[in-house]
Amino acid sequence: MAKKIENVGCPFCGVCCDDLVVTVSDDGKKILEVENSCIIGSTVFHRAMSERHTLPRLRQPDGTFKEISYDEAIDYTAKVLHNAKKPLIYGFGSTNCEGMAAAAKVAEQAGAVLDNCASICHGSSFLAIFDNGYPSCTLGEVKNRADVIVYWGANPAHAHPRHMSRYSIFPRGFFTGKGHKGRKIIVIDPRHTDTAQVADIHLQVQQGHDYDLFDAFRTVVRGHDIPDVVAGVKKEQIIEAVDIMKKARFGTIFYGMGLCHSDGRNHNVDIAISLTRDLNDFTKWTIMAMRGHYNITGPGAVWSWQYGFPYCLDLTKRDIAHMNPGETSSVDLAMREEVDAFINIGTDAAAHFPIEPVKRLRKHPWITIDPHPNMATEISDLHIPVGIVGVEVPGIVYRMDNVPIQYRNVIEPPEGVPSDEELFERIYERLCELEAEDAAREPAKAAPEGARAGE
Ligand code: SF4
Structure with missing residues (x-):
């Protein structure tokens, strides 16, 4: 008989x-139905078994792939890391925290740079938060308390389809019993997005001028005059929006890539935080980044706990972690050609990086660890398939509001296919063996404690 599994987490967006609720066949091998999810989440489960490889694939001299065993793939990966002077291990948007911690162990042992997708998305948020703090809250508080919602540079109708129905606009909460009817929605975006269509107010900010508009908001909040038009938005519209914000009982600004990836970048987020702080002189306001992948908040939490830094971690000195975005960030390292081996895990660097760093990284060994084929796997020297977190592998993920959630698996991975955590643990063991072999072969030249062999 088919089995229904409840309280299943969706491994797609933040x-x-x-x-x-996922229904699986009586033998526990097939996913038959997915309830409550949006179409994207449903597709993640229904397509779990399609386009899968169940063995690693190694690129051959003629350019084709040949299937190899997991032991061979682990040996290959450990040797690549062992022989590289400065390997880069990047990605982690789509794996669990257990996998991230295991990968960090490998990075430390290999003397690698460890970086995650924030490097090319919300890294600018981190910089602003370091400077200006993060007056945030949980999504549960938004659902139960918020009566004014601002989406700035974010389009959840497409990127986070259930955000509005579960937490921000539509749900009825403890103090928000009227749901949508009791809330005011303000959307600030240069485009008339589908999210803007459900807003009470849509301010069509001029592309790249968000900072100016924030500045105008802050000026009005403090009771000062502004020009007739700022960043393409009329003074009356700004005053109307600020009036609503000041009268809120509890407000939240959700911001997305429209701030992080337009002119101003971290300064846009910085001034958004300052506006939130200003509004707290009048009423309760909070701010939250719309994180993309379901566990891209995870590496920030795991590595901050382990090393004190959320991303761009240079572990090449082994005894000390160093973070300096611009210097130790993946794209910058690739552009300066400092990296001589690349491990891409739980993300598609070939699709997300600009083409030039991809070309430069491709000059050296490139290994992709991912359940499914993608652009990165197809240009890799080695593709290692792993189990799908949330579908085949359980584990902890961090939601966009930094709340950890225990995900479960609904089916088992294909026989012999390891989880990211198991894979990195085995790479770590092989890496230690290689170092021990080096030390046994040439004890006089063996690497001293705390330094990498070969350096
Ligand atoms: S909104 Fe995001 S997490 Fe929720 S079901 Fe859709 S894709 Fe999955």
């Missing part, structure tokens, strides 16, 4: 819906 909303981390954990109310899915």
Whole structure:
């Protein structure tokens, strides 16, 4: 008989819906139905078994792939890391925290740079938060308390489809019993997005001028005059929006890539935080980044706990972690050609990086660890398939509001296919063996404690 599994977490976007109900076949091998998810989440489960490889694939001299065993793939990866002077291990948007911690062990042992997708998305948020703090809250507080919602440079209708129905606009909460009817929605975006269509107010900010508009908001909040038009938005519209914001009982600004990836970048987020702080002189306001992948908040949490830094971690000195975005960030390292081996895990660097760093990274060994084929796997020297977190592998993920959630698996991975955590643990063991072999072969030249062999 088919089995229904409740409270399943969705391994796609940062909303981390954990109310899915998944029906699996009586032998526990097939996913038959997914309830409560959006179409994207449903597709993640239904396509789990399609386009899968169940063995690693190694590139051959003629350019084709040949299937090899997991032991061979682990040996290959450990040797690549062992022989590289400065390997880069990047990605982690789509794996669990256990996998991230295991990868960090490998990075430390190999003397690698450890970086995650924030490097090319919300890294600018980190910089602003370091400077200006993060007056945030949980999504549960938004659902139960918020009566004014601002989406700035974010389009959840497409990128986070259940964000509005689960937490921000539509749900009825403890103090928000009227749901949508009791809330005011302000969307600030240069485009008339689908999110803007459900807003009470849509301010069509001029592309790249968000900072100016924030500045105008802050000026009005403090009771000063502004020009007739700022960043393409009329003074009356700004005054109307600020009036609504000041009268809120509890407000939240959700911001997305429209701030982080337009002119101003971290300064846009910085001034958004300052506006939130200003509004707290009048009422309760909070701010939250719309994180993309379901566990891209995870590496920030795991590595900050382990090393004190959330991303761009240079572990090449082994005894000390060093973070300096611009210097130790993946794209910058690739552009300066400092990296001589690349491990891409749980993300598609070939699709997300600009083409030039991809070309430069491709000059050296490139290994991709991912359940499914993608652009990165197809240009890699080695593709190692792993189990799908949230579908085949359980584990902890961090929702966009930094709340950890225990995900479960609904089916088992294909026989012999390891989880990211198991894979990195085995790479770590092989790496230690290689170092021990070096030390036994040439004890006089063996690497001293705390330094990498070969350096
Ligand atoms: S909103 Fe995001 S987390 Fe929720 S079901 Fe859709 S894709 Fe999954």
